[in-house]
Every structure is written in structure tokens, then in C-alpha cells.
Amino acid sequence: MSEGLRRSIATVCLSGTLDDKLTAAAAAGFEGIELFENDLVVAPWSAKEIRTRCADLGLSIDLYQPFRDFEAVPPERLRANLARAEQKFAVMADLGADTILVCSSVSGEAVDDDDLAAEQLAALAERAAAHGMRIAYEALAWGRHVSTWDHSWRIVERAGHPALGLCLDSFHVLSREVDPAGIAAITPGKVFFVQLADAPYLRMDVLQWSRHHRLFPGQGSFDLAGFVRLALAAGYDGPLSLEVFNDVFRQSDPARTAVDAMRSLIALEHRLAPVGRRLPGAPSLARHAFTEFGVDGHSGPQLREALRGLGFAHTGQHRTKPVELWEQQNCKIVLNSAVTRPQAAGTATISAFAIASEDPQRSLHRAEALLAPAHPNVRGPGETELAAIIAPDGTSVFVTRPDDGWRADFLPTGEATEPGAGLIGTDHLGLAQPFDNFDEAGLFYHSVLDLDHLADEEYAAPFGLMRSRNVANADRSVRLALTVALLRRGEWAPAVADPQHVAFTTADIVATAEAMTALGATMLPVPDNYYADLAARFALPESTVATLSRHGILYDRDTRGGELLHLYTPVFGGRVFFEIVERRGGYDRFGEANAPVRMAAQRHRRLTDQ
Numbered sequence: 001m002s003e004g005l006r007r008s009i010a011t012v013c014l015s016g017t018l019d020d021k022l023t024a025a026a027a028a029g030f031e032g033i034e035l036f037e038n039d040l041v042v043a044p045w046s047a048k049e050i051r052t053r054c055a056d057l058g059l060s061i062d063l064y065q066p067f068r069d070f071e072a073v074p075p076e077r078l079r080a081n082l083a084r085a086e087q088k089f090a091v092m093a094d095l096g097a098d099t100i101l102v103c104s105s106v107s108g109e110a111v112d113d114d115d116l117a118a119e120q121l122a123a124l125a126e127r128a129a130a131h132g133m134r135i136a137y138e139a140l141a142w143g144r145h146v147s148t149w150d151h152s153w154r155i156v157e158r159a160g161h162p163a164l165g166l167c168l169d170s171f172h173v174l175s176r177e178v179d180p181a182g183i184a185a186i187t188p189g190k191v192f193f194v195q196l197a198d199a200p201y202l203r204m205d206v207l208q209w210s211r212h213h214r215l216f217p218g219q220g221s222f223d224l225a226g227f228v229r230l231a232l233a234a235g236y237d238g239p240l241s242l243e244v245f246n247d248v249f250r251q252s253d254p255a256r257t258a259v260d261a262m263r264s265l266i267a268l269e270h271r272l273a274p275v276g277r278r279l280p281g282a283p284s285l286a287r288h289a290f291t292e293f294g295v296d297g298h299s300g301p302q303l304r305e306a307l308r309g310l311g312f313a314h315t316g317q318h319r320t321k322p323v324e325l326w327e328q329q330n331c332k333i334v335l336n337s338a339v340t341r342p343q344a345a346g347t348a349t350i351s352a353f354a355i356a357s358e359d360p361q362r363s364l365h366r367a368e369a370l371l372a373p374a375h376p377n378v379r380g381p382g383e384t385e386l387a388a389i390i391a392p393d394g395t396s397v398f399v400t401r402p403d404d405g406w407r408a409d410f411l412p413t414g415e416a417t418e419p420g421a422g423l424i425g426t427d428h429l430g431l432a433q434p435f436d437n438f439d440e441a442g443l444f445y446h447s448v449l450d451l452d453h454l455a456d457e458e459y460a461a462p463f464g465l466m467r468s469r470n471v472a473n474a475d476r477s478v479r480l481a482l483t484v485a486l487l488r489r490g491e492w493a494p495a496v497a498d499p500q501h502v503a504f505t506t507a508d509i510v511a512t513a514e515a516m517t518a519l520g521a522t523m524l525p526v527p528d529n530y531y532a533d534l535a536a537r538f539a540l541p542e543s544t545v546a547t548l549s550r551h552g553i554l555y556d557r558d559t560r561g562g563e564l565l566h567l568y569t570p571v572f573g574g575r576v577f578f579e580i581v582e583r584r585g586g587y588d589r590f591g592e593a594n595a596p597v598r599m600a601a602q603r604h605r606r607l608t609d610q
């Protein structure tokens with residue numbers, strides 16, 4: 001099994017016609033599919049033509065699904081069900097598929113009788129066997145009488161038919177409270193099929209949860225690696241098949257979803273070592289090396305002025321491109337007037353960011369193994385090779401050496417970086433994600449850069465509910481805050497609801513605020529109401545609140561007493577802003593509680609500016 005298990009995907013995961021789905025699955029490198037009945041019914045091809053099309057694309061049809069409401073029914077219903085099954089076996093023969101999925105019944109006609117269920121499933125298996133086919137019985141978490149994997153296994157065991165086995169679906173298993181550990185003790189050979197889906201923990205009706213909120217492995221909260229290990233311990237060696245019902249994926253570009261899906265499987269297999277295929281190990285990351293803003297004649301001057309106010313100096317000019325380097329200690333900002341990515345006139349965008357890696361080459365190999373698209377490296381003679389990958393939202397992610405050799409591409413301007421304003425380095429980047437790519441982005445950064453998923457937060461902001469997902473490396477020298485609106489954004493929400501930012505670290509935020517005021521910085525005014533509430537929430541001394549208020553510093557405290565003091569600039573270039581943070585006592589979050597205050601203040605400021 002050293003080269004791994006087969007990789008399959010259910011057609012229900014992907015948007016479009018059957019043709020769209022098959023093309024996307026094959027292009028992403030899948031070896032097999034689960035063919036959903038609906039996709040067959042609407043296809044213009046006969047079952048035989050589908051088989052040929054799949055074979056041409058190198059795809060096997062690993063499962064035909066689903067067959068519903070079969071077992072534990074009165075005799076006349078059984079006769080009708082068996083006749084229905086015979087038709088399906090004929091279709092399967094044409095498809096060249098040998099395994100059919102039978103979901104546990106949800107029908108009101110079914111009775112709570114394991115003996116009857118076992119007997120009828122054995123009768124079905126007997127007929128399947130006559131066609132050289134087999135039945136995989138799956139307990140739906142909302143099945144009428146059979147809703148847990150252990151119950152479905154008792155019935156399959158009781159039936160004792162060689163052509164009857166189990167389909168284990170991680171969603172149905174892990175969404176229920178039944179301990180999955182016993183899966184390892186299932187008789188070898190009796191797990192016929194394994195379906196994989198992750199999901200966020202939600203307290204809601206399990207059918208709704210399953211049909212709308214499934215995610216690819218690594219995008220939710222389930223322990224998929226643990227689940228697969230149990231199936232492997234039971235001797236399973238069939239495909240690992242993704243079966244993800246998700247409202248966003250159902251309407252997204254299938255080619256892209258299929259790559260996201262494949263990335264999730266590759267990352268999962270890596271965690272199954274020594275069974276799965278291995279990825280190049282993730283080198284440790286040293287820090288945020290630089291952040292690049294794409295600017296134009298309107299947004300460029302705004303950002304230059306903002307950086308001056310924060311104590312930055314324009315230290316370097318690129319040898320061949322209209323690109324400026326701005327620095328203050330380990331904070332490095334690049335302003336690029338020649339970004340190739342389209343952006344609206346007058347705006348600024350984070351077009352790229354760079355992370356210093358102890359082994360950039362290995363970081364890139366890992367990214368490639370995880371199907372991250374590469375950024376073509378355009379460099380002039382004598383310039384440093386800067387390799388980049390493209391994140392799901394189109395941002396280039398450069399992986400650089402810790403020695404900052406890339407700085408040699410900039411000719412010094414002679415401007416001094418002293419005295420600055422006490423900014424030490426980059427704490428994190430805040431990257432608002434396109435609605436459709438949020439889960440994809442989380443998995444991308446988690447798997448490609450090996451950033452841990454720290455926390456998800458939801459908060460009510462002026463322009464809608466927001467979700468943030470925090471990812472960081474082990475020593476927290478690289479942090480990203482990914483944000484998205486909980487619902488697809490409406491037309492009315494202004495740009496401040498969808499911004500990007502760079503947060504810099506200071507060891508003394510009050511001193512930094514004073515230095516920035518002296519430099520003429522424009523910081524964001526924070527309303528008095530906020531401070532009145534803050535004093536009440538945290539029982540802070542009046543003098544502390546007065547100091548915070550004087551500088552527009554926001555405050556948060558975690559349950560262990562760690563504190564965050566942070567302040568913001570207004571939005572520049574339509575979309576970007578800066579944050580200054582001082583972390584105390586191991587505070588490990590991003591002050592999400594204050595995001596709505598910031599958004600309202602930024603909106604207010606833009607209105608009064610106009």
C-alpha cells in the first residue's frame with residue numbers, strides 16, 4: 001500500500017453537468033468516482049457511454065449511489081424493491097460498476113426489526129452476487145431505525161452474506177455520539193467502501209448539517225485521520241472517496257473545487273503515515289519577510305504618507321521595476337506600481353506577501369505536491385530568484401530565505417530608518433477572503449505552509465456577520481487572520497467591510513502612539529462609548545482607560561489574563577489599513593471583539609472625509 005489508497009470523489013461534490021464533473025475530477029488527478037443517480041439521470045449519455053467516457057479519462061466508477069428505503073419492509077414492498085434493484089443492476093453492468101450503496105431506510109414503512117432488515121438485505125445481496133455485484137450498506141445519521149455505524153454492522157453481520165458489507169461515511173459516524181473505536185474490530189473485508197467528509201461542529205438537525213455544511217477533510221472539525229486509521233485497522237484497502245454536500249461547492253467552478261478536494265486528500269494521506277503517501281516536510285518559518293501593496297497614482301501617495309506617519313522610511317528603490325521598499329526595523333513594505341493583478345482604479349491591494357522559510361526550496365516542493373499554482377518568476381539579470389505560489393484569492397505568496405537576500409534587488413535611497421516609531425516587525429496579516437474560497441483558503445494555508453488552525457470566531461459587524469479563521473505557525477512568528485462575511489455579501493456593504501491589513505508589533509504601544517502623533521500620523525478615532533463599555537467590561541482603572549482613549553487604543557483580554565492593546569489607521573486606497581499591536585502575557589488572538597468598532601469607525605471616517 002506504499003503508493004497509497006485510490007482517490008475517489010462523489011459527483012455530488014462538484015458543480016455542473018456530468019461532463020463538467022468528470023472532466024474536473026480527472027484533471028485534478030482523481031482515479032475514481034461515486035456516480036450519483038441524479039447525475040446519471042440528467043446526462044445525455046447512455047450508461048455504456050458514461051463508462052467509456054470515464055475510462056477515457058482514467059476514472060473508474062467505484063460506487064453507484066444511492067439506493068434508498070430498501071430494508072425492513074412488508075413482503076409486497078420487498079418484491080417491488082427487489083424489482084427496482086434488478087433495474088439498477090442492469091444499469092451498473094453497463095456502467096461497469098460493481099458496488100451499489102444502500103442507505104439505511106428513512107421510510108415510514110420500515111419497521112424496527114434487525115432480523116427482518118438482515119434477511120432482506122441478504123436477499124438483495126444474493127441477487128447482486130448473481131450479477132457479480134455487491135451491496136454496501138450505509139447508516140445515515142438520520143436513518144429511521146438504523147442511524148449508527150455499529151447498528152448497521154450488527155445487521156450486516158447477522159445477514160452473513162459475502163456480497164453484503166458496510167459503507168462507512170465519516171460524516172454519519174462522527175456526527176453521532178457513538179464511539180468509532182470499534183470500527184477497528186470489524187471483520188476484515190467487510191468494510192466495502194469508505195466515504196470521507198469533514199464538517200464544522202454545529203448544533204443543528206443532522207440531515208441539514210449533512211446536506212449543506214459538509215467540507216473536505218481538514219476544513220472542518222472532525223478527526224478524519226483517526227477515522228481512516230480505524231478503517232485501515234479493519235483491513236480496508238478500497239478507495240478513499242470524498243462525499244461532500246456543500247452549498248458553495250455545488251455552485252463553484254468544478255475544476256477548482258476538484259483541486260481543493262484533491263489537496264485535502266493529499267494532506268490527509270500525509271497524516272496517515274506510514275500508510276499514506278508522504279509530502280515533503282514543512283520547513284519551519286521564520287517570520288513575515290515583507291508585504292507588497294499594488295498601488296497606482298491615486299493610492300500610492302496615500303500609502304506613502306501613511307507609512308511616513310507610522311515611522312517608515314523609503315529605504316530602497318528596485319533596480320528594474322517601479323517598486324519601492326519601505327522599512328522600519330523588521331517591518332518591510334513594498335509598494336509596487338506595476339502589479340499585474342487587476343485592481344480597481346485608485347485602490348490599493350495586498351498583491352503579495354513573503355514568508356521567510358528555513359528552506360524555501362522545500363517549502364515550494366511541498367506547495368507543488370499540494371497542487372498550489374506557481375507564480376511565474378519574472379526577474380531581471382542579477383536579481384534574486386523569488387519563487388511564489390498563488391493563494392486561493394490570487395495573492396502571491398513568496399517564500400524567501402531568512403537572510404533577506406531579496407533586499408539586494410533594491411538600490412539604497414540613503415534614507416535613514418531611525419528613529420522610527422518603535423515598530424519591530426509584522427505581527428499578522430488580515431486577509432479578507434472571497435466568500436466562495438474561504439474554506440479552500442483555510443486548508444491551503446494549513447496544508448501548504450503548515451500553519452495551525454488556532455480558532456474560528458464569529459462576530460456581528462456593522463455590515464453583516466463576519467467569520468474569522470486564525471492560522472499561525474508554532475512559535476507565532478507567522479500569523480494570518482482570514483475573514484469572510486457569513487453570508488454572500490449584498491450590494492450595499494461598503495468596501496470597509498472587506499479590507500486587508502498589515503499589523504505591526506510594538507513593545508510599547510503608548511510610546512509608539514505618541515511617536516506617530518509627533519510624525520503627523522492619521523490614526524482612527526475611537527468613540528467614547530467604546531471606552532465607557534470597556535471600563536465596565538474589564539474593570540480597568542480610570543487612568544488606563546483615559547490613556548487608551550487618548551490614543552484611540554483598543555483593548556482585549558483573554559481568560560488567562562493575556563492582553564492585547566491595538567490601534568488602527570483609517571482605510572487607504574479604498575481597501576487597506578494598518579494596525580499596531582502590543583501583545584502582553586501570551587495573548588494569542590487578534591482582538592476580533594474590537595473589529596466591529598474598527599469597521600464602524602473606518603466607515604464613519606470615510607463619510608466625514610467626503
Ligand SMILES: O=C(O)c1ccc(O)c(O)c1
Nearest residue numbers: 066103138169210211243
Ligand atoms: O443525504 C443523503 O441522502 C445521502 C445520500 C448518500 C450518502 O452516502 C449520504 O451520506 C447521504
Ligand SMILES: [Mg+2]
Nearest residue numbers: 138169195243
Ligand atoms: Mg455517505
